[in-house]
Amino acid sequence: MALAERALTEINPAVRNRILILDVERVSGISQQQWWDRGDLKNRYIHHETVIREPRTTIVCAKFYHDAEVIRLAEWDKGGRARFLKEVHALMSRADIIVGHNILNADIPWLEGDLYFPRIGHRHKPNLPPLPPFKTVDTLRVARQFxxxxxxKSLNALCQILEIPAKTDVYDREAMNRAVAGSVEDRERLTEYCAGDVIATQGLFDALRPYIKNHPTLYVDGQHSLTTCNRCGTETEPSPRRYIANVLSYAMRVCPNCGGYSRLSFEPERMTIVRGV
Known part of the structure; x- marks a missing residue:
């Protein structure tokens, strides 16, 4: 089965994990710079005392995997940044697995910083408890294994390659500045742009999931949870192939839905007692 043909392979609706697809948009930072020559600005270190405005998250869009609705949250909504961050915290607290593109280097650390630390340039001082633990799936890291x-490997490029509905707009830094300043048109445009990325990310997640060997375990009620596909929650089937390690071999199974392989870690058959030295 070709990779693009697997784009429609979805997670079993019986899966009980709460899988949150997430994307964020931010406003850029501004700092003072003193320089004698333009070359002085190359790779210049930004000192804390020169910062006028720190980058901060202004929009969070997300959806739980099996829900149709995309949740749209922004710091300019009723209640301001305080309510915005509380709602983001509550949303992330409900998730067992958070999925996104480049979330391990971007979205997750950005959000955790926003939830716990004040941002220069905004008066709000958050006072939120630590998030409960959750697992992550970063579709950028999955793509990098190839x-x-x-x-x-950008979200837009991968979606176009795999013929998945992708971005219909581009991020505009000046539009975000106008949105923060009060432009209703730019606020609506950027929020819809962010929501579109959530839909694209779920499509990419579906396409790449069979190739995620270390995907977090998915839980389905029933007698055969030990043989459930860890990628899509479907009951797997025995495979004639065996997983060969240096000393032991393991029974393998294959998912009839997504095509992903898994191995059983219990009762392995000993292949040999010989080790190379």
Whole structure:
């Protein structure tokens, strides 16, 4: 089965994990700079005391995997930034798994910083408790496992390659500045742009999921939870192949839905007692 043909392979509706697809948008930072020559600005370190405005998250869009609705949250909604961050915290607290594109280097650390630390340039001082633990799936890291086999790894590029509905707009830094200043048109445009990325991310997640060997375990009620596919929650089937390690071999199973392979870690059959030295 071709990779693009698997884009419609969805997670079993009986899966009980709460899987949150998430994307954020931010406003850029502003700092003072003193310089004698334009070359002085190259790779210049930004000192804390020169910061006028720190970058901060202004929009969060998300949806739980099996829900149709995309949740839209923004700091300019009723209640301001205080309510915005509380709602983001509550949303993330409900998730067992959070999925996004480049979330491990971007969205997650950005949000955790916003939830716990005040941002220069905004008067709000958050006072929120630590988030409960959750697992993550970063579709960018999944794409990187193909290395040079996939030349373009941005969300938009991957969606176009796999023929998944992708971005219909581009991020505009000046539009975000106008949105923060009060522009209703720019607020609506940027929020819809963020929501579109959530839909695109779920499509990419569905397409790449069979290739996520370390996908967090999915729980389905029933007698056969030990043989449930860890990628899509479907009951797996025995495979004639075996997973061969240096000393032991393991029974393997294959998912009839997504095609992903898994191995059983219990009662392995011993292949040999010989080790290379």
């Amino acid at each position: 290395k040079s086999g996939v030349h373009f």
